[in-house]
Each structure stands twice: as structure tokens, then as C-alpha cells.
Amino acid sequence: MDFMPFLVVPLWTSILHLDFVKGSFVVDVTQSSYQAEENHNITLEWTFTTKPDTSISSLKVFCILNNGHKYWTFYHLFDGVEFSEDQDKKFSGRVQSDKDGLREGRIRLQLSRLRTEDSGLYLCEVDTGYGHGYNSCRLTVSGEVLVIGSNLPIISAPGDDVILPCHLEPMFDVQGMTVEWSKPDLKPNPSDRLSRVEYVHLYRDRQEVPDMKMASYFRRTELFMDDMKHGNISLKILNVSEEDNGRYRCFIPKLQSRVKAAVVELVVDPNFAKTSTTETPLHFQTPDPQDATPTNGRSRVSVVAVVITFMSVLVVVAFSACFSRCLHQKLNKLSEGKTTQSQV
Numbered sequence: 001m002d003f004m005p006f007l008v009v010p011l012w013t014s015i016l017h018l019d020f021v022k023g024s025f026v027v028d029v030t031q032s033s034y035q036a037e038e039n040h041n042i043t044l045e046w047t048f049t050t051k052p053d054t055s056i057s058s059l060k061v062f063c064i065l066n067n068g069h070k071y072w073t074f075y076h077l078f079d080g081v082e083f084s085e086d087q088d089k090k091f092s093g094r095v096q097s098d099k100d101g102l103r104e105g106r107i108r109l110q111l112s113r114l115r116t117e118d119s120g121l122y123l124c125e126v127d128t129g130y131g132h133g134y135n136s137c138r139l140t141v142s143g144e145v146l147v148i149g150s151n152l153p154i155i156s157a158p159g160d161d162v163i164l165p166c167h168l169e170p171m172f173d174v175q176g177m178t179v180e181w182s183k184p185d186l187k188p189n190p191s192d193r194l195s196r197v198e199y200v201h202l203y204r205d206r207q208e209v210p211d212m213k214m215a216s217y218f219r220r221t222e223l224f225m226d227d228m229k230h231g232n233i234s235l236k237i238l239n240v241s242e243e244d245n246g247r248y249r250c251f252i253p254k255l256q257s258r259v260k261a262a263v264v265e266l267v268v269d270p271n272f273a274k275t276s277t278t279e280t281p282l283h284f285q286t287p288d289p290q291d292a293t294p295t296n297g298r299s300r301v302s303v304v305a306v307v308i309t310f311m312s313v314l315v316v317v318a319f320s321a322c323f324s325r326c327l328h329q330k331l332n333k334l335s336e337g338k339t340t341q342s343q344v
Contacts, residue, residue: 025049025131027124033138035173037145040256041112046135048126050105056080060127061107065091067120074122075109077102090117114141145172145231147252149262157272161238164264166250168231175228179203180251181221181235184263200248201235216243242268 030045061077065088072088075095082097091111098108107124123136149166156162164181168174181201188197201221202209210218220238227234233250245268251261 025128025133027126027133027135029135029137031137033140035140035142036114037256038114038116038141038143040114041110042114042139043108043110044122044137044139045109046107046124046126046137048105048107048128048133049131050103050128051130054103054105054128056099056102058129059102061102061124063107063109063122063124065118065120065122067117075124111139116141116143142170142172145170145255145257146259147233147250147255147257147262149250149264153265153267155267155269155272156240158241158268158270160240160268161236162240162266164235164237164248164250164266166233166235166262166264168233168252168255170231172231173229174231174233174252174255175206177252177254179223179228179233180249180253182249182251183246184249185247200237237266240266240268242270244268 025048027046027048030047034042034044036042057080059077059080061075063073063075064071065074072090073086074088074091075097076083076086077097080102084092087095094112096110096112098106098110101108107126111118119139119141121136121138123134125134126132145168147166148169150164154162154164179202180199182197182199186197198214199209199212200214200217201223202212203223208223213221217237222236222238224232224234224236233252235248235250237244244266246266248264248266249261250264253260
């Protein structure tokens with residue numbers, strides 16, 4: 001073959017999201033990074049400049065995976081013909097291409113039954129005869145992602161700002177997904193078919209959607225936008241009242257997981273000591289719902305340790321005093337005995 005991909009040269013290992021342009025020819029990626037779960041499917045896509053009446057018979061495409069240590073051949077098309085025998089065994093039977101998309105300047109490669117070892121940098125080189133270039137995207141495959149809430153109720157006083165904890169494990173970027181917070185115990189009006197239960201907070205297309213929000217929560221809720229890339233979807237509610245009592249459900253409808261939702265209970269108690277306003281943390285982390293240890297547990301342990309130490313000292317002092325008195329009495333008796341003998 002006269003098509004020798006330059007990808008074997010170490011130069012490409014340091015290239016991320018770079019366009020190689022020859023004249024007006026450009027190879028681009030529709031998405032610079034992808035995240036997916038193990039055992040699911042994903043489609044990686046590149047685009048390249050086309051000309052009218054372009055034929056794929058002269059098209060050459062060579063794609064590889066680089067995980068930072070070595071590279072594997074992911075896909076090879078030569079003069080419009082796929083060469084599956086050049087594909088690495090780890091991808092055998094798992095890659096499907098869209099041949100029709102090639103005529104439109106699109107390289108769409110679906111990778112099925114994802115594995116964690118599929119993570120890495122995917123780079124495709126394209127040669128059309130009238131242009132030549134390459135570009136790359138990154139894929140991260142993680143184990144099944146679960147939505148985690150809290151198994152302990154969140155207790156606060158009226159007027160407090162509270163945080164209802166909810167996050168994804170393992171860490172997963174949800175910035176481009178829909179996040180719904182609702183009150184699951186509220187039901188639509190059965191007499192009105194057009195009625196619907198509105199949301200406490202709705203995040204869609206990377207922004208809040210206030211039009212579908214319950215009026216009582218207007219301008220009172222917010223997500224930690226900067227932390228959503230780390231899987232934090234906790235909800236902050238400002239100035240809570242007793243009307244806010246109840247169960248709250250955080251839900252990601254398009255998450256490919258067995259566990260897409262979690263429930264957090266909020267208790268607003270007038271007898272509960274009012275706390276200071278909760279500020280948005282710089283690097284907020286959702287409390288571990290499995291951790292039921294009270295926040296003052298360490299201080300209690302310290303108090304118990306001090307009490308035990310103090311009592312131990314008292315016992316030692318008392319024992320020493322008793323031993324000293326007994327010894328003194330015994331010495332006195334011996335002294336008196338010797339005096340009596342000397343007198344006799």
C-alpha cells in the first residue's frame with residue numbers, strides 16, 4: 001500500500017484536538033471528549049472537508065487508540081475498502097462504521113460492549129487525495145455510575161439555607177445531561193388530565209429551566225455548577241420553611257445506569273437551633289451517605305479520654321496514700337517493739 005500513516009511517528013502522541021490543515025482541508029471532531037460506562041456503546045465522530053461529487057473510492061482513513069503506553073489499530077479504510085484484518089484483536093467485532101456518512105464528510109465509528117481499557121486518545125488520519133489531515137478525541141470508560149443521596153434526613157431550622165446532598169459514584173461529568181429535582185410525594189390532579197407536577201429545580205441544556213419550576217421555589221434553589229463536572233448534583237435551597245418539609249428526588253433520566261435517582265428527606269424543625277447561612281463551598285463534596293458518624297463524635301471521644309485519665313490519676317493517688325499510711329503504721333509498730341525489748 002502506498003498510504004503510510006504517519007501515526008506511527010512519536011510526534012502524534014503529544015497532539016490533542018489539533019487541526020492539520022492543507023489548503024482549505026480540515027479534519028475536525030464533533031466532540032473533544034466522551035464519557036461512557038462499561039458494557040455500553042458509544043459513537044465517536046470526525047468530520048472532514050468534502051468536494052462536490054466526492055467518491056469514497058479514493059478515501060483513506062487510519063484510526064488508532066493511544067492509552068499513553070502503546071497504540072492499537074482501531075479502524076482502517078483504504079481506497080474505500082475496510083481492512084478488518086489490520087484491526088487490533090481487542091476491537092474485533094466491536095467496531096461498526098457508517099459508510100454512507102463518509103460521502104458527507106463524516107467518520108462515525110460505533111464501539112460496542114465498552115471496556116475500561118478502551119479509555120484513551122482516539123486519533124484518526126484522513127487522506128482524500130485532495131487533502132490530508134488528522135484530529136483526536138478522548139474517551140473515558142468507567143464502571144457503572146450510580147446516583148447516591150443520603151440515608152439520613154437533613155434537619156434545619158426555619159430560615160436556614162440547606163444543601164440536599166446527591167452525587168454520582170464513580171465521579172461522572174453531568175454538565176451536558178438533564179438533572180431533575182422534584183418532590184415525589186406530590187401527585188398530579190387526577191381530575192385534570194393536563195395537570196402536571198412541576199419541578200423543584202430543573203437543569204437542562206446546561207442551564208436552569210425556570211418555566212417548569214414550582215412557584216414556591218422560584219429564586220430559592222441552585223446547583224453547584226462548577227462541581228457538576230465532578231458528579232455533584234446537590235441542591236441548595238435558600239430560606240427554608242416548614243412548607244418545604246418532605247422527600248426530594250434527584251434524577252438523571254438519560255443516565256445509563258440501574259440507579260438513576262436517589263431520595264433525600266428534609267425536616268424543617270422550629271425547635272432546631274438556627275445555623276449560620278450555608279455558603280457555596282469552593283470544592284464542595286457530597287457527604288458520604290454511608291457515614292452515619294455524628295459530627296461531634298471526635299469531641300465526645302476526647303471528653304471520655306480526659307475523664308478516664310482523671311479518674312486513673314485519682315485512683316493512683318489514693319492507692320499511694322493508703323500504701324504510705326500502712327507502711328508508716330508498720331514502721332511505728334516495729335519501732336515500738338524494739339523499744340520494749342530494750343527496756344526489758
